[in-house]
């Protein structure tokens with residue numbers, strides 16, 4: 155497991171200014187591209203859910219949150235874990251079933267956890283992290299800390315009972331929670347308009363008497379400010395908010411899905427607003443980075459993923475006995 159200090163230091167580095175945000179997004183893209191390839195190559199078994207295209211949401215949330223805040227997210231959680239500070243070797247080690255992985259190699263792609271950076275185990279059950287985040291927010295409220303909890307979930311999860319229960323309780327008790335819906339336009343193989351009768355999931359906040367905002371999930375700075383404001387409101391005792399990040403997943407739902415159901419041209423339209431390309435252009439235009447420096451950042455991020463893979467691959471695999479550790483109290 156990664157030491158607390160490692161993840162925290164890494165997180166601070168990744169959050170150092172806008173160049174740091176750029177690097178964090180590049181790292182997630184390189185990581186997810188590689189993970190997807192590894193599953194196809196058969197290096198890793200089972201399935202995986204990658205988040206290419208959604209990097210700005212992960213990095214924006216991590217930039218706004220404190221390490222003492224609690225975060226719950228879904229099986230599409232590699233990007234969130236990396237952005238919050240978990241080292242690539244720890245995420246990849248888990249995916250590859252290595253003992254040095256986030257939960258000792260017995261959880262796999264969908265179960266990442268590091269409480270030193272606030273990340274509770276990522277959830278494979280749709281919507282399950284929402285009431286858990288409400289519980290974490292209740293803990294902060296009862297203990298009188300000014301920490302908050304952030305639940306990150308998909309558009310499909312907003313049609314699950316746990317969404318209603320979590321938001322309702324958080325609203326009634328004015329819990330310090332922020333509910334972040336990653337609307338990537340699809341729940342498994344179904345386009346959102348086939349499953350969800352409202353155009354904006356943020357409108358559902360009205361049922362709970364809490365603020366709901368539609369946010370441009372392709373812009374990391376916009377995401378960071380929206381989450382930052384909602385966190386401030388939560389910490390000040392004014393209760394939860396619902397933020398809907400409009401974004402798009404580039405890959406299919408999971409490893410085996412090539413997304414044949416996508417209408418022609420849809421991917422290209424979203425790719426024109428790719429969160430990494432647009433941010434790169436902006437940082438260069440505003441003089442934050444030169445084109446050469448941006449290239450160095452991309453190369454550094456990609457190199458970290460290559461190194462992580464080599465280290466993870468050389469690590470001890472988890473054994474069958476490992477699966478039975480930590481199940482029962484001694």
Ligand SMILES: Cc1ncc(C[n+]2csc(CCOP(=O)(O)OP(=O)(O)O)c2C)c(N)n1
Nearest residue numbers: 230278279280308309310311338340341342
């Ligand atoms: C309670 C529950 N029902 C169904 C599933 C099967 N399932 C896995 S992912 C998924 C789609 C969820 O879509 P969304 O919430 O939009 O998240 P995304 O995968 O797009 O990030 C479904 C139905 C599940 N894991 N849990």
Ligand SMILES: [Mg+2]
Nearest residue numbers: 308309340341
């Ligand atoms: Mg979705």
